[in-house]
Amino acid sequence: MIRCARRSSDDRIVSCILATVLAVFAGHAPATESRTDTGACEVARRYIDAINQQRYADLGDFFAPEALFLPPTGETLNGREAIQAFYQQFLGNVRPSFRIGHVFGSDRECVVELEAEDRQRPGVYTLTALDHFIVDAQSLVTRLVVYLRPAACQALICAAKASD
Numbered sequence: 001m002i003r004c005a006r007r008s009s010d011d012r013i014v015s016c017i018l019a020t021v022l023a024v025f026a027g028h029a030p031a032t033e034s035r036t037d038t039g040a041c042e043v044a045r046r047y048i049d050a051i052n053q054q055r056y057a058d059l060g061d062f063f064a065p066e067a068l069f070l071p072p073t074g075e076t077l078n079g080r081e082a083i084q085a086f087y088q089q090f091l092g093n094v095r096p097s098f099r100i101g102h103v104f105g106s107d108r109e110c111v112v113e114l115e116a117e118d119r120q121r122p123g124v125y126t127l128t129a130l131d132h133f134i135v136d137a138q139s140l141v142t143r144l145v146v147y148l149r150p151a152a153c154q155a156l157i158c159a160a161k162a163s164d
Contacts, residue, residue: 115128132146
């Protein structure tokens with residue numbers, strides 16, 4: 001059973017998510033550089049590289065035609081076209097810069113901690129998100145869930161909506 005410390009509800013939710021993800025992967029050894037060069041973690045790295053290079057038009061290519069995407073906006077998107085449309089609109093307005101904190105996973109699943117660069121203080125990064133990737137045998141993402149920390153969620157979603 002996973003128990004969460006008593007904190008504010010937002011902090012408790014993030015703590016519960018982190019505890020759950022860690023519990024799921026408790027039986028897996030943390031990924032090493034050589035282990036993450038193939039499978040789901042390699043797909044995750046290439047996906048993050050595409051975001052950092054602002055190649056948003058390429059992001060749909062990472063997904064299987066019937067993929068499921070649960071972005072931090074609370075939507076559930078089904079299919080490559082819907083996911084691509086989301087990225088074109090959302091990331092085009094936000095233009096994030098990420099680096100990978102920790103990575104752990106297996107051939108078909110990968111969880112990545114993402115740190116975002118502070119726009120006001122270049123070179124300063126803050127843990128912002130957990131992305132959970134599941135890929136198929138062709139290394140296409142069949143399911144991606146993005147969990148943002150509450151403050152990051154507000155900042156990114158507000159920034160995207162302000163640009164609409």
